[in-house]
Amino acid sequence: MSEIKVEGLTKIFGKRPKQGLKLLDEGKTKDEILEETGLTVGVNKADFEVDQGEIFVIMGLSGSGKSTLVRLLNRLIEPTGGKVWLNDEDLAAMDDKQLREVRRKKMGMVFQKFGLFPFRTILDNVVYGLEVQGISEEDRMQKAQNALELVGLKGYENQYPDQLSGGMQQRVGLARALANDPPILLMDEAFSALDPLIRKDMQDELLDLQTKMQKTIIFITHDLDEALRIGDRITIMKDGAIVQVGTPEEILTNPANDYVERFVEDVDRSKVYTVKNIMVRPETVNLEKDGPRVALQRMRDADISSIYVTNKNRELEGICHAAEVSAAVKEDAKDLRPLLHTEVPTVDEETPVHDVFDMVSTSNVPIAVVDENNRLRGIVIRSKVLAALSGKEVNLDA
CATH class of the missing domain: 3.40.50.300 (P-loop containing nucleotide triphosphate hydrolases)
Known part of the structure; x- marks a missing residue:
């Protein structure tokens, strides 16, 4: 909801400022108006809402x-011209x-x-x-x-x-x-x-x-x-x-x-960029219904060496690694719980990218992005951090 609304707000300093308004309407620049009339354009038809x-x-x-x-x-x-509205009240009036x-x-x-x-x-x-x-x-x-x-x-x-x-x-x-x-x-x-x-x-x-x-x-x-x-x-x-x-x-x-x-x-x-601008969708498995075979297949399909594990509420439970999951499959294991690593690096969406440099450089797994309820929102991978520095591959709609 807008608290301040500015429409065409203009200030021209000097004698006969209305002459300056007319010249602005004709498309004259600040420098042209100064040279032609000696008037100084302080603010030129500002429009914005706060x-x-x-x-x-x-x-x-x-x-x-x-x-x-x-x-x-x-x-x-x-x-000199224009309006300033404060919660629908006209300050000029x-x-x-x-x-x-x-x-x-x-x-x-x-x-x-x-x-x-x-x-x-x-x-x-x-x-x-x-x-x-x-x-x-x-x-x-x-x-x-x-x-x-x-x-x-x-x-x-x-x-x-x-x-x-x-x-x-x-x-x-x-x-x-x-x-x-x-x-x-x-x-x-x-x-x-x-x-x-x-x-x-x-x-x-x-x-x-x-x-x-x-x-x-x-x-x-x-x-x-x-x-x-x-x-x-x-x-x-x-x-x-x-x-x-x-x-x-x-x-x-x-x-x-x-x-x-x-x-x-x-x-x-x-x-300036935050984690929400560079995070990507993670590959996950559900601890309550998926086993080692499903986890291994998803890692192979996505060509990744580890996979994050959530519960039915999408709350983060931990991470599993391909080598350990593969060994469990060979032993015909059915449960992911014994393979779960619960100590994983996490940040929230508003964390500045600058603050995850050390984490991505020292961590062997992607950084998990979680909300206040520990629900997994995305992951941060090293290549996305590097891309953000160059101003590329930044998701402004995240």
Whole structure:
């Protein structure tokens, strides 16, 4: 279900912006409009929807229009044209009072610059927005304490900003936005000012928080690795226009044009693809009805040296090897149980391909992919892992 819907959203900076709109309608480019009129196209007819509870990343190089776009979503910048719908409410039609309510209760914002008051304690910084709303002292203190605990800063309430690291200060900014418990978070280059290691920690923190909060998050970044790491879907912008919207896998494997292709050419695909994109259907036997002869025949037909064994519910029981099964057939054995090896390597579908490198390089059998109920979903073989690195043979419909 869409929580935000954007239709033809446009921002043109300069005098007589409507003239710029007319030129955009005529197909003029950003550079042509600037040369002809002196007007700057900040955002050019953006169309997209953001689903409830997803992390929607907007990315692009400096000057691409991404920060302008996020400020159009809460009308910190007034649009020149187009619509922004928030749960079927038209933000453009709202008066100042309604807009303030949206910013206070429905949309929180976290900026690249932490914007903390240096002479207020951490607790007082988080409380500030609630003070402005006139919320009672008891309620705002409780909300602020809860937000600080959520971001891992319990115990730091009485510290001051200059006593905290950059990453901790950014957590304070996040806590301040969360204190109102808004359903939507806008994060503009929120981690860009942090050192690389702290930045990665904050990305992990955000993903962990999202499992608890299930907010709708619009995250602005110029860093493709960051976008691929945290985004459920990604929008790539160039010259104020949206070039492509897609999942990380779609962006990597099906770039919309040469610009996107150049963007992604140096990405480590193994950190983006998950096991579900490379797993294959396994050959199996049923422990409760199949014996050694059936198992051996299936291994011969599939030209494999081992076979996974499941029960009638398709729950993984273990694996059998051809040499042992062949010996059992010669002895006229009827039961697979004595041949079953129950210690097998397993992963789930969401495991990054990068994380199975060591497993496939050291394991003598394919890696079993199981769900939360231990049902066998597929297997990972070494050749598929290698193919994923080259961007080939990736199943996006898995």
